[in-house]
Amino acid sequence: MPETLLEVEGLKKHFPIRSGLLQKQTGSVKAVDDVSFTLNKGETLGLVGESGCGKSTTGRMLMRLLEPTEGKIIFDGKDLTKISKSEMRKARKDIQMVFQDPFASLNPRHTVERIIEEPLIVHGLGNKQERKKRVKELLDIVGLSSYHAGRYPHQFSGGQRQRIGIARALAVNPKLIIADEPVSALDVSIQSQVLNLLDDLQKEFDLTYLFVAHDLGVVRHISDRVAVMYLGKIVEISDGDQLYEQPKHPYTQALLSAVPVADPDYKKERIILGGDVPSASNPPKGCPFHTRCPMAMSICKEVVPNLQEVEQGHLTACHLYGESK
Ligand code: SF4
Helix, strand or coil, X not given: CCCEEEEEEEEEEEEEEEECCCCEEEEEEEEEEEEEEEEECCXXXXXXXXXXXXXXXXXXXXXXXCCCCEEEEEECCEECXXXXXXXXXXXCCCEEEECCCHHHHCCCCCCHHHHHHHXXXXXXXXXXXXXXXXHHHHHHHCCCCXXXXXXXXXXXXXXXXXXXXXXXXXXXXCCEEEEXXXXXXXXXXXXXXXXXXXXXXXHHHCCEEEEEECCHHHHCCCCCEEEEEECCEEEEEEEHHHHHHCCCCHHHHHHHHCCCCCXXXXXXXXXXXXCCCCCCCCCCCCCCXXXXXXXXXXXXHCCCCCCEEEECCEEECCCCCCCCC
């Protein structure tokens, strides 16, 4: 029986919109709107969607880098939304983050050694000598060399910088790593090297990943399960293979139709979505996707579809399936 490490329930992040002289709240941007999912120990969940769909905001709320408006984040049996800021600082030892832009997330004035040992200092782990030894060990683990320790971030390539970011995240032996678009800023040729490294590290250190990406192609090989987000909501979640082979939600079908395939003889029809993603400050009534959905029916404009199981372990929020059909 898989052991649950993280349980997210009804998570919301609504940013207030203020206007006028008195800065009165006149509305809100529903960046994340009622998101629920679980993550088992040793599992990778890919969280995918276009920019602005709320996936990165969700990742940041899990670390409480952003305070949730509502909802529960049960990590290792403890609700992170209920603990104090100082308890949260301690909890961050078990939840680390790898960021999209390795250059922006590494202090340019610090040596690699200083960057990687920082989480050890923050959490009071080891003396100077032990930390030095650990940095060398981590550099080796991520495929760099101990002589890199004295260098600065600008002396590395993008892929190497992301390896430094990964070493820093690993330093305190976390249980969960939130990887926020960790390969989107890298050349395609380097992306697979970094993905393979993350895959190897997961096996070696029994890590659990929440892997945020805007491209379904990127998360395919690394994810056990994939959740697709649209306008602040999860619209489909399933085992990776099932989602790629039998996508249920019209939005997932459209995203998948844009993923290139290696076989030149395989022809697939690209589904081009009309219109833009509506604003999260004024989401459409009913199904949030109805303004762009090629399958939209009249009920879609009125009733919000619930995320419901359509096959074992495969959930989707669409009126084409289930009771409301
Ligand atoms: Fe399309 Fe309707 Fe399904 Fe929404 S509920 S995805 S609009 S068919």
